[in-house]
Amino acid sequence: MMRYASTLVLFLLGFYLSAYDWPAADVQVSRTFGQRVGSEVLPGVEIVTNASSLIAPEKGDLVFLSRPGATVQDLPSGLGGFVMLSHEDNLRTVVSRILPEAERKTFQRGEPLGRVTADAGQQQSRHRLFVFDQQLGELMNPLLVYPPLVDKKAPLFYDVEVLAENSKDPQSLFGKSVLPVGYWEVMIDISDPSTLFGGLPGEKGSEIQRGIYTIETYLNGSELFNMSLDSLHEKAGAWIVKGMTDPLDKFLLNDRRWLLGQVFFNEGNNILEVVVRDFAGNETGKTFRVRGIRS
């Protein structure tokens, strides 16, 4: 109940804070906060746009401006040129892959930050946006301050598996309802399908996979795993999701596989519930009835 209340509060907080504008009118989110692709976890969002320049999401002071090919501390990355603004609510935003032009001290909401840099042969340009909470020292989910996503597709379960102690062979709960009594690790394969449009009239768009926002897991009504990707903070050089104790890479195993923890299946009926939400608030859930038997 407390978890539902805190999620509601965060959504309300997000709604309240979403006074920030997207840096272009036609923004579509292609990758979400905490989404893993290969070995990389994205602690921001990636957007695509047809706009030729990007604008300040909110009034703010210019903190840092990076131009590619700078002569001092030209640190390489995929960000290209970027601008960091500091806003009145102690948040800082970064808009990347632009050619910063104006060297002014402050920006009003909607003022241009710079022209976009596009990949050769691409109609749309890709940009990464980050939001930093300067007071809490956290990387914040940008979708808590930017306008909400419009998306009607719910997250999709590819598999829910369990792995016995001292075993390397996971078993899918989609095809198995009887398991030996004992300790099992629970893993889910999940992602959030969506469609990206190129901006041409009548086009079908391309299918993409986004990350998921929350996971809640219960065994016989008791909470097993509860995670909400609201912010990340650094501890001992690793990123930790707010409210969790272990680093993110300990339970986000690959692009869509999450390790939810260990359960004990008792003899008889065990009810395992997994509920997942995406960043647009769409929810999908699975309930598994596992009969534990003595082997």
Added chain:
Amino acid sequence: MGLLRESTARENSAVFITVILSVVFVFLYSLAFPRTLGKELFFVAGTAVPLSEDLNQPLKPGGSFFRLGEHQGYWSEDGTLLQSLPLKPQMVTDGQRFAWYDSVGEQIVVEGIKGVLFQVKGQKYPYWSGGRLFALDENRLALTALGAAGQTLWTKHFSSLISAVDANSEHTVVGTLDGKVQVFDLKGNSTGPFVPGGSRVPVIFNVAISRDGQRLLVLAGIDPKRFLLLEKGGGDFRPVFHKSLTENKPWPTWLGFLDEGQLSFHEVEEAVIINQISNGAQESLLPFKGHLEDLHFLSSKKLILLLTNDKDKQSLVVDSLEGRPVLKVTFLAREVLLRTSGDTFLLGVDQSFLTMKLSYR
């Protein structure tokens, strides 16, 4: 007329006496205090080679790899251009080696004069500092320190974008846009974070660590931007000197140690300030016009070479440590490179490559 003639004769006689007295004085002075005239410093132009042609001769030790515009290459110790090739993706060099991103193998490749030294799988963005190789992640939010054979020493994630990295053989100092400075040893154990105060907006623009790891320099903050010198005391670095700067450029500006760590330098508005490390006193101010593109110190001659850009007009400015101007050459160029090796320095200008030697005569 007669009076006028008499007056002119008197003046001529006075001039004659003055000249005679001057000659006698110089003769007597030279006799009494004899000394040889000091040697003059000369810049002797060496070879000038075009860069556009592909050149790939065997590489000799002692030279240096370089990058200029869309080319990379190698010049030998005597200033001969031995290699000029198209630039590889993400190519960076510390002079002795170069690293680049191999998109097919999805790895960083490190090469020396004898070819490939090692590869680093899964990394894309190489960066050299203090003769050591690092790799940044896609978002400038994680840094990996690599060992001499390419092995991972440590990887750290940060809660804000990395704005500055500097290293010596044992330590790495990292500045981030949330205004924190952290120092890591070879095992990844950290000192700090140190958060410089005194500015309205906390942010780190540049950091430098001394060769012995005992001192840090930091450029931090907006309103005002501040220059700080920190020294190691106990397990931490503590500020021993700090001052506010008048300039407020919101990007990294020049900062570093000179002359075996005896001096520090930092960029201000159209000038470089050199400070004594021992007491923070200002040693000299080296003015320039436009943007500072590169800075080198010729330790043997105690000269500072500044490469500046003022509205696409490049200048090579040579000043003494005390701030006396020695040389200024102005030229038009889009891409410029300045490298020094002993008394030889290399000036790359767009498609040309010029070596110059310093000598006293």
